[in-house]
Amino acid sequence: MKKKSVKVFALLMAMTFILTGCGGKKAPDEWYAELLQYYKDGFADEWKHEKDDFVILDDMKDPKNKFGYLLKDLDGDGNDELLIGIIDDSKETKFTDICIWHWDFGANRSMFTGDGYYFYICDNGLIKEECWRGSETEIRYMKYDGAENSFPIVDTEGTPAKFELTPLN
Numbered sequence: 001m002k003k004k005s006v007k008v009f010a011l012l013m014a015m016t017f018i019l020t021g022c023g024g025k026k027a028p029d030e031w032y033a034e035l036l037q038y039y040k041d042g043f044a045d046e047w048k049h050e051k052d053d054f055v056i057l058d059d060m061k062d063p064k065n066k067f068g069y070l071l072k073d074l075d076g077d078g079n080d081e082l083l084i085g086i087i088d089d090s091k092e093t094k095f096t097d098i099c100i101w102h103w104d105f106g107a108n109r110s111m112f113t114g115d116g117y118y119f120y121i122c123d124n125g126l127i128k129e130e131c132w133r134g135s136e137t138e139i140r141y142m143k144y145d146g147a148e149n150s151f152p153i154v155d156t157e158g159t160p161a162k163f164e165l166t167p168l169n
Contacts, residue, residue: 031101032082036069036168039084043067043169060084060096067096068165072121074098075146083121085165092160095119098127100149122158127151 039056041049047061060067066087071080084097098119120128122141131138141158142151 028101032071032080035082035099039067039069039168057096063169067168069168070095070163070165072163074121074125074127074144076125077146079146081144083119084168085163087165087167091162092120093163093165095121098144100144100146120160121163123161124156124158126154126156126158128158128160 038051038054042056042061043063046063047056050056059065067084068087070083070085070093072083073079074081079101081101082097082099083095084099085093085095088094096118116132118130120130122128125143127142127144129140129142131140141154141156143154144151
């Protein structure tokens with residue numbers, strides 16, 4: 001009888017672990033809070049605390065630019081991704097960083113970042129990427145695939161949207 005109780009308890013614990021998101025599929029609540037605090041601290045102390053393993057690009061450190069963030073589920077898995085963008089009067093929101101927590105990486109950061117790039121979230125869930133190569137602008141559309149933690153290029157286009165960002169600096 002004792003073995004049966006242990007098995008039932010183990011099964012209940014495993015189900016609780018999976019259903020509460022502790023099975024690895026859900027970003028820990030504190031992860032985004034810690035990452036947002038890292039950005040806020042950087043803007044406050046002019047990036048004197050910057051970590052070697054998580055470098056912020058120089059254009060993100062420019063105090064003349066105003067930055068904000070948006071938590072948005074890009075792939076519909078119920079897990080928000082963190083998007084850092086520029087707050088300005090544009091008709092579309094320009095994002096410079098897309099930070100993704102992925103269960104394959106645990107506490108590591110998968111970062112798709114914009115040094116010479118801007119990213120736009122389109123009305124149909126696509127990501128428009130603008131890249132400058134000299135005087136030429138390259139544009140491509142991608143769809144985030146959370147299961148593979150990748151951004152496959154798609155043939156479909158979308159219309160970039162405007163989002164209200166929460167200020168970071």
